Amino acid sequence: MRISDNAAVGLAELGAEVRRGVSMAEQTSLGIGGTTDEILLARYETIPRVMRLLANEHVRHKFLGGGTNVLIADGELPWVMLHLPKANPGMRVEGNAAYVDASADLGGMVTFCAKHDLGGMEGLIGVPGSVGGALRMNAGAYGTQIGPHVREVELYRAAVGEIETLRGAEIRFDYRHTSFAPEDVMLRVKLELPSKPFKEILAGIKVCNEKRRASQPLNQKSAGCIFKNPAGGSAGRMIDELGLKGHRVGDAMVSDRHANFFVNAGNASCSDMLKLIDDVRDRVHTSCGVELENEVILWRN
Numbered sequence: 001m002r003i004s005d006n007a008a009v010g011l012a013e014l015g016a017e018v019r020r021g022v023s024m025a026e027q028t029s030l031g032i033g034g035t036t037d038e039i040l041l042a043r044y045e046t047i048p049r050v051m052r053l054l055a056n057e058h059v060r061h062k063f064l065g066g067g068t069n070v071l072i073a074d075g076e077l078p079w080v081m082l083h084l085p086k087a088n089p090g091m092r093v094e095g096n097a098a099y100v101d102a103s104a105d106l107g108g109m110v111t112f113c114a115k116h117d118l119g120g121m122e123g124l125i126g127v128p129g130s131v132g133g134a135l136r137m138n139a140g141a142y143g144t145q146i147g148p149h150v151r152e153v154e155l156y157r158a159a160v161g162e163i164e165t166l167r168g169a170e171i172r173f174d175y176r177h178t179s180f181a182p183e184d185v186m187l188r189v190k191l192e193l194p195s196k197p198f199k200e201i202l203a204g205i206k207v208c209n210e211k212r213r214a215s216q217p218l219n220q221k222s223a224g225c226i227f228k229n230p231a232g233g234s235a236g237r238m239i240d241e242l243g244l245k246g247h248r249v250g251d252a253m254v255s256d257r258h259a260n261f262f263v264n265a266g267n268a269s270c271s272d273m274l275k276l277i278d279d280v281r282d283r284v285h286t287s288c289g290v291e292l293e294n295e296v297i298l299w300r301n
């Protein structure tokens, strides 16, 4: 979508930068996605005014975080892509509390806190993406989830058009799901973390990194796991047991390393990836009677 010159002037007055015709394939870990104009925000505080401006100009929009858990449509996209101000470094520690910007890198946050002898998030070390994305999805790995550490979230509440702060107890964190509204935008978080010596945290991080390297296709383009695990089961094992590793539609392929990772093995389109997802879901349903639910977020036209 093209931002009108009129809207671009208003955005410039709010300190935002407009970039024209950016390929989302370059902004996502899957390397898939069409083209649109982007808006890089200057300050969190301007978000309500930017949102009002976009609404007045009838500009549809989405916020992109780290781009590591999203599958974006092909072609010219009917919305513009918004980016939060870059975290620089966007984190500080006070006692057992860590205050982190949503645009900060999740792994960077884990190591920053570790250097301040704050642990509890070792399992999240290799999860790619931003802190905001991790909050929205309640990211987790190796027995750790971000949710239980959250004490406060500052967010843009789309329903009221204002920036608000929620206490941790007001938010529900479930398996890869939270009670935030889909249009809410995570801005900053306060976490409370247990004290732990840096060396111990580092040892835990090393173990998680090794496990991840041994089981996941880290050097290929993916969005992590495509499906959520069904209650009491493993989507990866089910797909593997059907002999589907290496199964492909165009360049979209079930990883031969971990069957719940679907990789872009070349120039996969969103359409290829969606066909592969539907095909695998159907086969699992037919063979196991289980309807797998997407873990990856779909942004279609």
Ligand code: EPU
Pocket: 140, 141, 142, 143, 215, 223, 224, 225, 226, 227, 228, 229, 234, 235, 236, 237, 240, 257, 258, 259, 260, 295
């Ligand atoms: N398995 C297979 N074949 C495969 C893949 C897995 O047999 O191709 C078996 C494994 O041997 C193991 C079981 O399935 O017995 C579970 O596999 P794994 O330990 O790799 O964990 P997972 O359940 O597939 C989950 C998360 C990952 C997270 C890991 C580690 C989901 C959907 N996935 O994977 O998160 O990194 O545990 O904690 O919850 C993600 O969110 O994108 C993601 C990758």
